[in-house]
Amino acid sequence: MRRLDRLLIALWILLGLAVCAYATQLGLFGPSGPESGFFPFVTGVLLTTSGVGIAIVPGQRIESSASLFDDAAARRRVLLVIAAVAAMIILMPWLGFLTTAAIMSPLLLRAIEPRSWLFCVLTGGTAAVLIALLFARLLDVPLPVGPMGF
């Protein structure tokens, strides 16, 4: 956590400076008043100042050397969810929302929770159908459709 915190502090400072530099190119003030770069410049100053403040003011930094995740199992669960959501975003245009959700939800649930396949398929499948019905039928939101027409 300490290393990540330091990394983030460095990010705020560098990002703030980069934003200030970019904003200067956009222009800060012109004949008719503030230009497009004025507000981003102020934002960059605030970002840099807060990063420097967190770095130097006593008691602001995180000193704990604990890991970001509680344990390896927790890390696995979190990364699985992120990977599953990314996979769904990639697959949806090809397979359609309902098919993607009906496949990925049970798989994800099974990977995270020690439940039976029947529970996972029923829960994940029901969730996919309910959401599809709510948005596609009830609210008339056009969802991505796959090769099978849904």
Next chain:
Amino acid sequence: MNPGHLYLCFIGTLIGTLIGVLPGIGPLATLSLLLPITLTLDPVGSIAMLAAIFYGAMYGGAITSILINIPGEAASVVTTLDGHAMARQGRAGAALGMAAFSSFIGGTFALLLLTFFSPWLAAVAIRFGPPEYAGLMMLGLVCTLLMIQGSPLRGLAMMALGFLLASIGIDIVNGTERFTFGSINLTAGIDLLAVVIGLFGVSEILLNVEENLRSKAVTGRIRNLMPTRADWRAALPAHLRGSSLGFVLGIIPGGGPITASFMAYAAEKRFAGRSHEFGSGRIEGVAGPESSNNSAVVSGMIPLLSLGIPGNAVTALLLGALIIQGVQPGPMLITQQPDIFWGVVASLFVGNVFLLILNIPMLGLWVQLLRVPYAVLFPLILLLALVGTFAANKNLFDLWVMLGFGVGGYVLRKLQYEMTPLVLAFVLAPLFEQSVRQALVMSPHGALIFLQRPVSFVLIALSLALAVAMAFRRRPVAAKESPGPI
């Protein structure tokens, strides 16, 4: 209001109470997930449902606080202290009944004041120009930093990040592209829905999955939902104190139900007498905080509707919902669109009534829902996040933004950064920038206009004074890394 709005109030109250009862999903995450649905509703219906969800969640959180000593959401933390103690003494019914009535009393109290206060405030604010609005928003942002539980410097970093993200896209004044780097997707800016669903919905899922959330078993039957006459006598001063405190804290930018409930509990310990008995089943320990948090929810609507300035993350989301609907809240709303203003006020009252008449008979159902494992909810929430984000613009890029903010929000919350300053700054940034630039353009003396206009001068001086006071108040980051609050 029409029957459809009544129906939406009813649905909102039900969903809100459900969310408050169920662990693993909070009112902010729910509001952000359901925002896309409100795209299909009219402005009054949209706000009616979203507001009903929020104060329904306030009451729902009290149920878990009282029965299983786990707050359903942050504003119900203090209710665990005396509420659960009453449950252990066999008085769970009285505690739950008093929580419901207190929520109703606090909400109604604030609504009555809102009816008189809002038009007056709007009449005053009509005379405001860009410098005054800039000063007001600056005060609101500084107050937000003052009120957050964590480090103000980390809050400032989040606020600056919110401003930066809001700058992405086309400058509405000059038409210049900012931070788009040639990307067509970024030309339209970052979508608000993708940001809030990612920050509040997806990051919440990641935190819950990491903790491997398990719900607790519920034991015992609930009897005698009506408080006794002695309970009512003891609770009456608590209702008055809590409702008044909640009303004031709800209006102040950066305040809100969480602050209101904590301060109401502190006030009861101070003024109710026999303070050593608090924590062992005092009815005032339930009545005060519960009336206070619902009062704050309602009074938080005053700056939103009358000034167009949100004071906390929830009203920032509501502002986002109104802007998406093409409605600009502010002092002109009452005169130009009175149907929307008074429709929202009426829906708040109706929703408050529904809260009471629905939740007392349905208490048994809510208690049973405590047994629902998070594993059943989690796929539903995840898919709702995906589809809700996609529904706004039908753009897959928004889904990547949602995921990015979800992962980013998860990491930032683990590192004690709060999301409220970020979302508040993101929503306010266009208005704030416009006000500042308009003020500077109209001024022959540049930035001196902020000092030459009395109201603007007072607001900015107050903001600077609060900022200086904050600088001298030390709040070190906690050694134990539990995720930062929203």
